[in-house]
Amino acid sequence: MRQELHSLQVATHGRGLVSIDRPVLGWVRQSGIGTGLLTLWCRHTSASLAVQENADPTVREDIERYFETLVPEENGRYIHDDEGPDDMPAHLRAMLTNTQLSIPVADGRPVLGTWQGLYLFEHRRRPHRREIVLHLIGA
Template structure:
């Protein structure tokens, strides 16, 4: 069987944001076992799993990504949507737009220190739309 829900995240500032609780709140009752796929419907934001306890990890992600992919590079051709747009597309491709998380005993089977991150790469990205598909 397959179930699917869509949710809209409030606009977040640029950066890496822990959204695990928002995703869990949108889920129906989960089966005992299965798989959840979380997909973001945007090309300038992404999703990843990482540290859920220390917020400085998310700050460091932002620092490293900004060092790796610089804004205002003279070689960029796609520039009409702002200096943050082309770098956002590249960053999104690096982290990806979907996650697969196992379901065990009716819960997302995340590691002790794992959380779902919204990776917002635009200065003003606006609301972000997620599709969550549950397979069982």
């Protein structure tokens, strides 16, 4: 049994879903572990992780619109606004989604469905550099 640990830096361009398939799949392949469990951990309270549709970009647009409706930015609605009006909505969106994912690995690849992709879900309006910690255990 082996373990590997890696920190992935992801640049965002503001609110939305950013594909992280390429660096994650590349790192898993490079690890040499064929069978195991991959854990992804987002080290932020205003961003999250998602496994989502990777073929039709309108799915991601609809998800973003849905979260705008579910957790709106409204002046005076929230007490916490230290970093601006998108601050508390970003925390709530992260709380409603996932900051950690666990994905089985087989044949040196995360076991994802045909139309599934891995995404960092940025909940803030301005660009950020986000860190995702990858942990892989297996043989």
